[in-house]
Amino acid sequence: MGGEKHGHTISSLFFFFFLVSIPYPTIAKKDGSSSNSSSSQHVVKYSPVDNYLINCGSTEATVLSDGRSFRSDAQSASLLSTTEDIQVSDKSLSNSTFSNTSSFLLSSSLPLYQTARIFVDDSTYSFFISRPGRHWVRLYFFPLPDSSYNLTSATFSVITDSTVLLRDFSVSNNNSLILKEYLVNVTSNRFSLTFQPQSKSIAFINAMEIVSAPDTLIPDTATTVSPVGSFNGLNNYALEVSYRLNVGGWPLTSLNDTLGRTWQNDLSFMRSPLLAQNVSISPSKIEYPSTGASAFIAPNAVYSTANEMANANVTQQNFNLSWEMNVDPTFSYLIRLHFCDIVCKTLNELFFNVYVNEMMGVASLDLSTITGSLRTAYFQDFVLNTSAVVDGKIRVEVGPASNVQSATPNAILNGLEVMKMSNEASSLDGLYTIDGSYVGPSIYSKLKIVAAVGIGLGVMAMLLVATMFVRWQKRPPGWEKRNSFSSWLLPLHATGQSSFMCSKSWSRGGMRSKSKSKNGNSGIMGLGRLFSFAELREATRNFDDKAVIGVGGFGKVYLGETEDKTKLAIKRGNPSSEQGINEFQTEIQMLSKLRHRHLVSLIGYCDENSEMILVYEYMANGPFRDHLYGSNLTPLSWKQRLEICIGAARGLHYLHTGAAQGIIHRDVKTTNILLDENFVAKVSDFGLSKTGPAINQTHVSTAVKGSFGYLDPEYFRRQQLTEKSDVYSFGVVLFEVLCARPAINPALPREQVNLAEWAMQWHRKGLLEKIIDSHLQGTISSGSLKKYVEAAEKCLAEYGVDRPSMGDVLWNLEYALQLQEVSTKIDPSEDNGSVLNALQPRSENDHNDHASTPAAVAFDDNSGVVNAPLFSQIGGFQGR
DSSP states (O other): OOOOOOOOOOOOOHHHHHHHHHHOOOOEEETSSSEEEOOOOOOOOOOOOEEEEEEEOOOEEOOOOOOOOOOTGGGGGGGEEOOOOOEEEOOOOHHHHHHHHHHHHGGGGGGGGSEEEESSOEEEEEEESSSOEEEEEEEEOOOOOOOOOOGGGEEEEEEOOOEEEEEEEEOOOOOOOOOEEEEEESSSSSSEEEEOOOOOOOEEEEEEEEEEOOOTTSSSSEEEEEEEEEEEEEGGSOOEEEEEEEEEEEBTTTTTTOOOOBBEEEEEGSSSGGGGEEOOOOGGGGBBBSOOOOOSSSOOHHTTTTEOOOOOOSSSOOOEEEEEEOOOOOEEEEEEEEEEOOOOOOTTOOOEEEEEEEEEEEEEOHHHHHHSEEEEEEEEEEEGGGGGGGGGGGEEEEOOOOSSSSSSSSEOOOOOEEEEEETTTTTSHHHHTTTSSSSSSHHHHHHHHHHHHHHHHHHHEEEEHHHHHHHHHHHTTTTHHOOOGGGGGSSSTTOSSGGGSSSSSSSSSSGGGGGOTSSSSOOTTSOOEEOOOHHHHHHHTTTTTGGGEEEOOEEEEEEEEOOOOEEEEEEOTTTTTTTTHHHHHHHHHHHHHHOOOOOOOEEEEEEEGOOOOOEEEOTTEEGGGTTSSSSOOOOOHHHHEEEEHHHHHHHHHHHHHHSSSOOOSSSSOOOGGEOOOOOOOOOOOTTTEEOOOOTTTTTEEEEOOOOOSSSSSHHHOOOOOHHHHHHHHHHHHHHHHHHHHSSTTTTTTTGSSSSSHHHHHHHHTTTTTGGGGGGTTTTSSSHHHHHHHHHHHHHTTTSSSGGGHHHHHHHHHHHHHHHHHHHSEEEEOHHHHHHHTTTTOOTTTTOOOOSGGHHHHHHTTTTTEEGGGGGGOOOOOOOO
């Protein structure tokens, strides 16, 4: 049965040079020393009852550096049932051949990849199981070169007696060592592993392990996060290891783990590595409780290292540490988090929250209360079902708890494991069972769904027509002069402006003639125009980099132009961006139901060919920030800045009050305030927006998101989002406008890093005028500045209940503008200060003062005129 061995020479460097090239940070120990390795670990031994280790294609037994011995083909021949198989080998492979992290972790197993066994037909390994239960199934793959067979094109499936492990699997990258690792619950005394080549293809395997796992490794229950509850019956699921991270520590191999596991460093999975710092203690100091965590759950080398919150150079350290991993969104996942308090000196110092995909996993986790001591291992399992796996990503976050005032703000994580759970087909790769039956939705079911949707749409259409008829019957006199027929199709909450699909820009020529998509639709009703990818490619000259006018978290923004020279801002999603389908859908859904002159209008979108593209009205003068600092643009006057702030405040005020439930922007900053050709401000970027709390709620509970420097500290602490979080961010914007510097500048001295804190310190000293933008010096009236700073100061109140509403902020800004305009119309020889003082609101003792109530101010968005009793006192000038 054995075929020829084929040896090939591959140029290599010494493994040492590869090892030292990996940029892992030195781990600072709590005892003051440092460590670049984990050689001091103590590894607890485990002797599995069933232990089948096979080096496929090898003519002799192979002993690895960790002491494990793998059988040769001859020694395992009785286990294999096949019609024809071929051996192939390449003894020239060395560690330096491989350059990725996973290959480095598997370097101790390199001898297993130097030989392989090829199957041209279905072939089965059968194993006798002494003790049924959880077993590791580890499969090693590397496409060795062979003169007769191309292993990189091999396509095959691997199944057990009850579970599909791999379906139509292939190894396309011939520079990576691949280890597929599974935990299968074997329920009988026989276990089979079958390799099934696809038609006219082959299957191959380099090595395999079938090894008993400790009974306590996977408990039968876990916690669910969506909905919150308990998950029972984990023993009924097969698991595939997707990720296993040693957080804050060095990679670990089977030399460091008695169960033969490998642990990656977590650095490449952190969303903001600069927010974290490594901590460690000696592994020998780690203790295990009498129940729960053990050396088999994770070695002490995992629990002896961690990442904690770094010093962010701000007074209040309130942010989350976040890890993100790509996964298959069609499966549920078991997520195991490892914790050990190696940062505290006494008990009950550390309280933090744990989030999984922005949902609360554990609130105010206190490790010392759970374990009764410090440096004691603890783990918790969570099940995340498919509906909660958003955008094919799993995000794990830890952040300080807000409800424990005595605790120092901090959060830690020591280890993280993500395991895919088998689906209804008992498969870990697709929806086909081991006998090839398809378990997904049938064609008949799909037809029923389509029919139901069709009927539903028909009913909705009839209701729409009926509603339109009723409106037609009740139309007021002279309606023809005020409304077009298309205005009857607008959402009930929209303002008097036209919709995307009927807007002035699209009612003539240009791309209007090409508006139909490949399905003949012009977009989902209410969601704007559905553009074809070809249209947008033509408008941007094949997405030419010269057309890029901005780059954000979602992707690049291009200037597009239609055939009739209408300009568009086209934002194309970047597949590698942290923002994805969730933000894409949120942006469309939010902007499609909002209409306001101070909100950027969404024209349409494109989701063709897996693209995520948003099309907006073009804002000729770009982001507000570019006109404050960091560019060579002409500085804006104080009046211009006030008018822009007022416009942005109007847009936010509409968000908070214009919709039935209110909308919280969650990312208010100067780069998200755009200016059109007339410098009219419009709020943009709604990818992080959230619907406000219901009428019987005070807040929305959600993981912290936004931009560092603008984030509401109370939202940081409590993870409770309200409209006042936007108000805080806007307060930072107001100081940014006044001082013309970034909200966060780490290059500055510590006391100046955070703009909000720095500005407030100078304000309390009564010296704020010394740090305002030099271009504004001598141009701001004292009354206008006082009212403006008063508004900014109130926005930055520590607690949301003490902050004004956006309506109140808007009132104060309008008042500041009026004071500024009055000052410019008064003769310089007059006593400026006395005139401005006369314009201040009446005192609380004045019982006739009705104008000081914000509710008494009415704003006309079309004219920009303020109608309030207060301003009737100001007579000699006109508003904006």
